[in-house]
Structures are given as structure tokens and as C-alpha cells.
Amino acid sequence: MLKFLSKVRIEFNALDPRAASCMEFLAQCHARNAKESNPTCQVQVNRRTDDSPPKITVTFVNGVEETFDANLTPAQDIRNSILEKGQYIEAEQMFREAGEKWPVDIPEEELRQPRGRGEEKPAKFNSLSANNPPKLTHDAYLKRLCKLGRLSDAISSLDSCGSTVRHSTLSHLIESCIDSNSLDLCYKLHASVKKLIKEPDPFIETKLVGMYAKCGSLDDAFVVFEGMRERNLYAWSAIIGACSREKRWGDVVELFYWMMADGDVVPDDFLFPKILQACGNSGDVETGRLIHGIVIKSGKTSELRVNNSILAVYAKCGWLSSARRFFEGMEVNDRVSWNAIITGYCQAGKINEAQRLFELMCEVGPQPDAITWNVLISSCNQLGKCDVAMKLMNEMESSGVKPDVFTWSSMILGFAQNNRRLEALKLFREMLLAGVEPNSVTLMSAISASSSMKDIRKGKEVHLIAIKMGCGQDVLVGNSLVDMYSKCGKLEAARKVFDMIPQKDVYTWNSLIGGYCQAGYCGIAHDLFKQMQESDVLPNVITWNVMITGYIQNGDEDQAMDLFHRMEKNGGVKRDTASWNALIAGYLHHGEKNKALGIFRQMQSFGVKPNAVTILSILPACANLVAFKKLKEIHCCVLRSNLESELSVANSLIDTYAKSGNLKYSEAIFDGLPSLDIVTWNTMTSGYVLHGCFNDAIDLFERMRKQDYRPNRSTYAWNVKLAIHAGEKLLELEPENAFIRRLVSQLYDVRGTSKDSSKIRRPGIRKDPTESPGWSWIEDKNIVHTFFSVDRHQLDVKALHSWIESIELKMKESKYHGNMLSIQEEEKEETAGVHSEKLALAYALIKLPHSLQPIRIVKNLRMCDHCHRTRGTLYRKLVLSEVSEASHGEAEIGIT
Numbered sequence: 001m002l003k004f005l006s007k008v009r010i011e012f013n014a015l016d017p018r019a020a021s022c023m024e025f026l027a028q029c030h031a032r033n034a035k036e037s038n039p040t041c042q043v044q045v046n047r048r049t050d051d052s053p054p055k056i057t058v059t060f061v062n063g064v065e066e067t068f069d070a071n072l073t074p075a076q077d078i079r080n081s082i083l084e085k086g087q088y089i090e091a092e093q094m095f096r097e098a099g100e101k102w103p104v105d106i107p108e109e110e111l112r113q114p115r116g117r118g119e120e121k122p123a124k125f126n127s128l129s130a131n132n133p134p135k136l137t138h139d140a141y142l143k144r145l146c147k148l149g150r151l152s153d154a155i156s157s158l159d160s161c162g163s164t165v166r167h168s169t170l171s172h173l174i175e176s177c178i179d180s181n182s183l184d185l186c187y188k189l190h191a192s193v194k195k196l197i198k199e200p201d202p203f204i205e206t207k208l209v210g211m212y213a214k215c216g217s218l219d220d221a222f223v224v225f226e227g228m229r230e231r232n233l234y235a236w237s238a239i240i241g242a243c244s245r246e247k248r249w250g251d252v253v254e255l256f257y258w259m260m261a262d263g264d265v266v267p268d269d270f271l272f273p274k275i276l277q278a279c280g281n282s283g284d285v286e287t288g289r290l291i292h293g294i295v296i297k298s299g300k301t302s303e304l305r306v307n308n309s310i311l312a313v314y315a316k317c318g319w320l321s322s323a324r325r326f327f328e329g330m331e332v333n334d335r336v337s338w339n340a341i342i343t344g345y346c347q348a349g350k351i352n353e354a355q356r357l358f359e360l361m362c363e364v365g366p367q368p369d370a371i372t373w374n375v376l377i378s379s380c381n382q383l384g385k386c387d388v389a390m391k392l393m394n395e396m397e398s399s400g401v402k403p404d405v406f407t408w409s410s411m412i413l414g415f416a417q418n419n420r421r422l423e424a425l426k427l428f429r430e431m432l433l434a435g436v437e438p439n440s441v442t443l444m445s446a447i448s449a450s451s452s453m454k455d456i457r458k459g460k461e462v463h464l465i466a467i468k469m470g471c472g473q474d475v476l477v478g479n480s481l482v483d484m485y486s487k488c489g490k491l492e493a494a495r496k497v498f499d500m501i502p503q504k505d506v507y508t509w510n511s512l513i514g515g516y517c518q519a520g521y522c523g524i525a526h527d528l529f530k531q532m533q534e535s536d537v538l539p540n541v542i543t544w545n546v547m548i549t550g551y552i553q554n555g556d557e558d559q560a561m562d563l564f565h566r567m568e569k570n571g572g573v574k575r576d577t578a579s580w581n582a583l584i585a586g587y588l589h590h591g592e593k594n595k596a597l598g599i600f601r602q603m604q605s606f607g608v609k610p611n612a613v614t615i616l617s618i619l620p621a622c623a624n625l626v627a628f629k630k631l632k633e634i635h636c637c638v639l640r641s642n643l644e645s646e647l648s649v650a651n652s653l654i655d656t657y658a659k660s661g662n663l664k665y666s667e668a669i670f671d672g673l674p675s676l677d678i679v680t681w682n683t684m685t686s687g688y689v690l691h692g693c694f695n696d697a698i699d700l701f702e703r704m705r706k707q708d709y710r711p712n713r714s715t716y717a718w719n720v721k722l723a724i725h726a727g728e729k730l731l732e733l734e735p736e737n738a739f740i741r742r743l744v745s746q747l748y749d750v751r752g753t754s755k756d757s758s759k760i761r762r763p764g765i766r767k768d769p770t771e772s773p774g775w776s777w778i779e780d781k782n783i784v785h786t787f788f789s790v791d792r793h794q795l796d797v798k799a800l801h802s803w804i805e806s807i808e809l810k811m812k813e814s815k816y817h818g819n820m821l822s823i824q825e826e827e828k829e830e831t832a833g834v835h836s837e838k839l840a841l842a843y844a845l846i847k848l849p850h851s852l853q854p855i856r857i858v859k860n861l862r863m864c865d866h867c868h869r870t871r872g873t874l875y876r877k878l879v880l881s882e883v884s885e886a887s888h889g890e891a892e893i894g895i896t
Contacts, residue, residue, distance in 0.1 A: 012054035213242030252278035276309035288313035315344025346379035381414020486515020517550025552586025658687030
């Protein structure tokens with residue numbers, strides 16, 4: 001047979017029982033070559049480690065190449081292939097060499113008709129017909145129809161072929177059905193096979209199981225499998241492999257127990273890893289331990305692939321001590337072993353131990369690959385350690401491992417989720433410059449970063465890149481785009497993207513409905529809600545909650561309550577805690593505190609446990625002196641729901657008790673917390689300040705600093721309160737001290753209560769003779785006019801007084817409140833009076849109302865923020881020369 005072949009390539013896994021025929025054929029090939037002094041057929045063997053079926057690829061002497069799924073007799077397949085190509089003489093010789101009868105009835109003249117390699121076959125063989133088949137073997141004829149793309153005709157011809165069709169031909173038809181991915185053809189072929197094969201055949205039934213599974217009908221695969229009288233190892237491998245491909249891990253574990261209950265078959269090296277993978281992904285460590293025991297009893301402890309699967313189960317299920325012992329007891333640790341144990345520690349949040357193992361791997365084990373680096377980088381990002389992840393990424397590149405799309409995606413997603421969105425977008429640009437093509441996860445992360453910042457320009461840039469990459473209609477990218485445009489208020493653009501997504505899921509609908517609700521277009525959102533109910537995608541609990549939130553936030557309480565009640569009755573969706581939270585937050589938004597408390601009580605009566613969001617929403621309603629009983633009621637609910645360990649809830653309780661006048665309760669909660677954060681310290685200290693316990697506040701601040709807590713802006717906010725308290729006490733001692741008045745006035749501005757500063761802004765008597773007043777000079781007709789800061793009652797010139805009042809009225813209408821703490825140098829000027837540059841400016845505008853020349857004013861001190869804002873109301877150009885710099889301004893809003 002080999003004389004008709006120029007090359008044979010055999011691919012198989014030596015551990016796969018299905019490779020027996022391949023190894024037999026390989027032995028025949030070597031035996032044939034050994035007999036020839038100058039072998040003309042080249043034999044190549046590729047040994048694989050995966051579980052794909054064995055294959056044989058042959059190249060005929062005429063250059064034609066064929067590939068066979070060699071599960072039975074490769075020699076027969078090759079002979080049939082030669083036969084169906086019309087090479088009758090060669091095929092006849094091969095059949096006779098094999099000791100088999102020549103099965104083809106062909107006229108003598110046609111058999112003897114010489115035909116060259118490049119010459120076409122007789123015309124009648126180019127027009128095969130299901131009703132008028134040529135006189136070939138049934139097997140060759142059916143395969144020929146399959147290769148011409150006429151699978152339906154081949155299946156139709158099966159009924160007329162009878163039981164002479166070989167199993168290899170039926171296997172070929174089944175593989176053709178898999179390639180066509182047509183369930184209709186699968187059903188048709190299965191019906192014909194039932195007619196041909198009267199007795200159960202495990203081989204064909206196993207093939208049918210694989211056919212249905214690969215064509216997307218695992219339920220039909222189960223029907224065939226359950227109907228089998230005899231289930232051998234191949235049948236179990238087919239159904240378990242199919243469930244594993246579909247990630248139906250629970251079914252894989254159930255099939256394992258069914259298999260063990262039958263008792264006739266024991267898993268092999270192919271099945272053990274599949275079942276263990278299901279145990280790891282479903283968290284079923286008990287089944288994993290059982291399989292570990294079976295592996296030990298069956299003597300397969302030396303199989304590295306099985307050992308790695310056992311290790312992965314312990315690591316994924318969080319049994320790190322067992323995983324570590326097993327890892328250290330393995331005879332050989334390859335890269336998969338190291339990756340499994342490192343991944344386990346990363347998933348458990350023990351990043352430091354994972355890094356120690358990583359360093360040990362670099363020293364004694366195989367060098368880390370991209371998977372190892374990506375596991376560490378992803379874990380650091382998930383734990384919020386983005387800077388550590390960035391450092392690892394740089395080390396990864398330095399070690400010679402190029403960051404791939406998963407590395408970049410992990411970094412971008414990590415920065416975006418940890419509120420470092422600008423850096424996330426910067427990384428996205430660097431990724432593009434590095435020539436790494438983003439995937440849908442990368443694009444989604446970049447779009448989400450733009451959405452969170454409400455940066456429509458950057459979002460559009462990423463959208464354009466997604467279109468260029470061909471991901472514009474990807475559902476993951478599309479959902480992010482709809483969400484981004486909705487949050488940025490571009491609802492028309494969001495709707496266009498929504499309409500372009502071919503396969504919308506529930507998140508697509510929720511993003512657009514949420515966008516319209518947030519913008520106040522609840523009517524349009526409700527229309528979309530109805531369209532969604534009529535589509536193939538049914539609303540989930542998030543959809544209903546979004547609609548409820550939209551209506552109640554926009555003041556339509558009746559419609560919100562109607563949806564809330566219809567949610568379970570008509571929608572078939574069970575209300576969750578977020579549904580109740582939506583109502584509570586809506587009522588609080590409109591100041592309906594009693595209604596919110598009523599919903600909160602009703603929620604508990606229905607047996608729904610509040611979560612941290614519920615408590616954080618309802619507590620502000622009790623932050624007054626008359627709501628102490630309600631506050632204690634909520635505190636009891638917190639204890640019943642085991643939420644007292646939530647730091648955010650504890651902080652809110654401390655704050656609410658302090659504001660309700662019960663500082664002792666705040667202290668008790670503070671002292672009982674096992675761990676504190678900066679918010680806890682700030683809240684308790686603020687409570688002390690609120691109650692006038694300034695010494696206690698200072699002592700607590702010192703305690704906070706000794707425990708290495710870094711103060712933030714909130715910390716300094718109550719420090720300002722302390723400073724104001726000290727300043728007010730000083731003013732009681734020295735009521736006429738202008739310097740203290742200015743300091744206290746500026747502290748009021750810092751706290752945001754500028755209106756209180758007017759109570760103390762009186763210049764009083766200047767006691768410090770060295771304190772320099774504010775002076776301004778302006779030249780008019782070669783005469784220099786001098787102005788200095790005065791109080792309002794000292795303004796004797798009626799015109800100046802009238803102009804200044806009109807300017808201040810205009811500024812008040814624009815809702816401007818001056819910032820009186822601009823610069824230290826300004827503190828030398830009387831803050832409560834009328835500044836000298838304003839007087840000079842008023843004089844210039846009154847004397848020179850129609851002049852086009854710039855107004856030039858010279859001042860000995862720096863200009864304050866209030867006067868800068870006054871300058872902005874003019875149509876005239878102003879040049880103000882100060883001690884250290886010149887300030888130029890052109891008005892945008894004018895007066896006449």
C-alpha cells in the first residue's frame with residue numbers, strides 16, 4: 001500500500017486507548033519500509049499530550065493530501081480514498097494485497113483505460129446523483145458525496161445502502177455533521193443510523209453523543225448516553241468531555257458518581273483531570289479528596305497531569321495547607337504546578353506568600369511564563385495594589401517576557417476600578433503604542449474609565465478604536481458604550497449604539513433604561529421596559545429596581561409603588577434588598593423621613609434583612625435630638641443583621657449618635673471596634689468638637705497621630721472648628737484687636753460660613769502702628785489721586801458709594817461669595833472695609849466713563865479675590881500694578 005503514498009503523518013496520544021489502530025498502522029508502515037532497500041514513503045510521527053482524537057494524514061504520489069480520523073482501520077480508509085478518486089487499478093491491487101475481495105463492479109474497458117495523474121476522471125463521476133449512484137462501494141460513494149458538500153444526499157442514500165456500510169463510513173458522516181453544525185442533519189443521520197444498526201453499537205452511540213454535544217445540544221447527547229446498554233470508557237469520556245467543554249461542572253461531578261456506581265469502568269489519565277477540573281471550579285473539595293484517594297489506589301500517583309489537577313483542586317478550594325503539602329511532596333514540579341500553587345495563594349488574598357513562591361520559582365523551578373506573571377499582576381490589581389502591579393509588569397518585561405493583551409487588560413481594569421481612571425487611560429494609550437491589540441475586556445475597561453469621569457471626548461476616542469478593531473457591535477463593548485453615553489447625557493448616541501448591538505443581553509437593556517431614568521425621562525424608559533418584556537430578554541431584578549428608582553427619584557411615588565408591588569406578582573422577579581433600598585433612598589431624597597422609616601420597618605416585617613447600604617441610607621434620618629428612640633431601633637437591627645463589624649456602618653452610627661446628642665454611645669461604639677480607619681477617627685473627633693469637648697478632641701487627634709494614621713482634609717475641617725473656638729475666646733479678651741478679627745474671619749471662610757464673618761468684620765482701632773494700610777494711586781490729567789481702605793460709613797462721596805453698591809448687587813445676583821483669605825499680604829489690609837483699589841476704580845469710571853484708554857492703578861498690597869471678581873464685571877481694560885506683579889483683566893460681563 002505504501003507504494004501509492006509519498007508521505008504518512010501520524011498524530012496521536014500514546015496514553016489514549018483510541019490510538020491503538022494508529023500504532024498498528026505505524027507498525028505496518030515501518031515493516032513495509034524495512035522490506036524495501038530504498039523506501040519511497042516518508043513516515044512522520046507526532047506524539048501529542050492533549051485529548052483530541054488520533055489523526056493520520058497521507059500524501060498520495062499524485063500530490064493529493066487526505067486526513068483521516070483514525071479510530072478503526074486506517075488502511076481501509078486509505079484504500080477507500082484511493083478508490084473514490086477513480087484510481088481503480090491501484091485500489092484493486094491494494095485490496096488484493098490486503099487479502100480482501102475486490103468490491104467494485106466496473107466495466108473491463110474502464111478498468112483498463114489508462115489515465116495520467118493530471119487527467120480528469122470520466123464525466124459520469126463528476127455528476128453523482130442520489131438516484132443514480134456510480135458502481136463504487138457504498139462507503140466510497142458516501143464519502144465522495146460528503147466531500148462534494150452534499151451531506152444531505154449522503155444521509156438520504158444510507159437507507160438504500162443496507163447494512164454493508166462500514167462503521168468508519170458512519171463515523172465519517174457523523175464528523176461531517178459536526179463540521180456542518182446542523183442539528184437538523186444530526187437528527188436525520190441519527191434516524192438513518194437507527195434503521196441500519198439493529199443491535200446496539202457502543203462505538204456508533206459514542207460517536208453520536210459527541211456529535212450532539214459538539215453541535216450544541218447537550219440534552220440530546222444525554223438522551224443517547226442514557227439509552228446506551230453498554231457504556232465503555234470512550235462513552236464516559238465523550239459525555240464528560242462534552243459537559244466539561246460547556247463548563248457544566250455540576251454535571252461532570254454527577255457523571256463521575258454515576259460512573260463509579262456502575263462499577264465497570266474506572267477513570268483513566270484522560271478523565272481524572274477533567275473531573276478534578278470540575279471539582280476545582282465548583283468548589284467541591286470533598287469529591288476532589290475522594291478522587292485523590294482513587295488515584296493513590298490505582299497507582300497513578302506518578303502521572304504529572306493528574307497530580308497537577310489534584311493540586312489545582314486544593315488550591316482553588318482554599319485548602320492551601322493541603323495544597324502546599326501536596327506540592328512539596330510531588331516528585332516533579334513543572335510550570336503548571338508552580339502556577340497552580342501561586343494562583344491559589346493569590347485567590348486567597350495572600351499576595352505576599354504568592355510573591356515568595358514566585359521568587360522561589362525563579363531560583364529553583366522553571367522560569368515564569370506569561371501566565372505566572374499575569375496571575376500575580378491581576379491579584380495585585382484586585383487587592384488595590386496597582387503600584388505593585390505596575391512594578392511587576394516592568395519586571396516582567398525586563399525578564400524577557402513580553403506583556404500580552406491579558407497583562408495590559410488586567411492593569412487597565414485594575415486602575416479603572418481603583419479610581420485611578422486617568423492612569424488607566426494613559427496605560428491604554430501605551431498599550432496601543434506598544435503594538436498590542438486590545439480585546440473586548442480592554443476596550444470595556446477604557447470605556448468604563450471614561451464613563452466614570454464623564455469624559456465624553458475620551459469615550460468617543462475609545463469608541464472609534466473599537467470600531468476600527470471590529471468590536472463596535474460586541475455586546476461587552478456595546479454595553480459599556482451605552483452606559484458611557486447615558487452617564488454623559490448623550491442619550492441619542494446611547495440609543496444609536498443600543499440599536500446597533502445585534503445580540504442584546506439584559507445588561508444592554510438595563511444600561512439604556514437606567515440612562516433615561518437618570519435623566520428624568522421615565523416615560524421613554526417605561527416604553528423600553530415594555531419592549532424588553534416583549535423581547536427574548538426578560539427583565540431581571542436590576543431592571544425593576546432601576547425603574548423604581550427612576551420614578552421615585554423624579555417624584556412619581558405612585559408609579560414607583562405600583563412597580564414595586566407588580567414586581568413579584570406580574571414580573572415573576574423576587575424583590576431583593578436593593579428593591580427596598582430604592583424606595584427608602586427615594587423618600588429620603590424628597591425629605592420624607594417618616595415614610596422612609598415606615599418602609600424600613602415594613603422591609604423587616606417581610607423577613608428581608610437590611611444590608612450596609614440600607615443602614616447608611618436610613619441613619620441620616622435619625623441625626624437629630626428628637627430621633628433617639630428611632631436611632632436605637634436601627635442600632636438593634638444592625639446587631640440582629642450582624643452588620644456591626646462593617647466599618648462604614650459603625651462610622652455612621654458614631655456620627656449619628658453624636659449628632660443626636662448621645663456622645664457616650666458614640667464613644668462606646670468607637671472603643672469596641674476591633675479595627676479603625678481615618679474616617680472613624682475623624683468622626684469621633686468631630687463628635688467631640690460638636691459637643692464642645694475640645695480637650696478630648698485634641699487628645700484623640702494625638703492618639704491618632706501616634707498610631708500612624710495620616711490626617712486628611714476631613715481631619716483639618718474639625719481642626720478649623722477648634723481654631724475658630726480659640727479665636728472667639730481671644731476676641732472676648734481683646735474685642736478691638738483687628739488682627740484677631742481678620743484671622744477668625746478667614747477661618748469662617750475656610751469652613752464655608754462666610755456669612756458669619758460679617759458679624760466680626762469691624763476694623764476697630766488699629767493698635768499696631770507698624771501695620772501698613774492698603775493704598776492705591778491713579779493718575780488723571782497729570783494729577784495723582786490717592787485712595788486708602790475705609791469703612792462704608794466713611795464714604796462721603798455719594799457717587800462712589802452708589803457705584804460700589806451697584807457692583808456688589810450685581811455680584812450677589814451672580815451668586816458669588818468672596819474668598820477673603822487669598823494671600824498673606826492681603827491680611828495687612830482691613831478686610832471689613834472697602835479696599836482702596838475699588839475706590840480708585842470707581843473714581844476712574846465716574847470721571848472717565850467713555851474713555852477707551854486702559855485704567856491703570858498702582859497699589860502697595862496684593863489684590864484680593866473679591867476685587868478680582870469686581871474687575872471681571874467691567875467692559876474696560878484694567879491694568880493693576882502691585883508690589884510684585886501686574887494684573888491684567890478684560891471684562892466679559894459689563895454694566896452701562
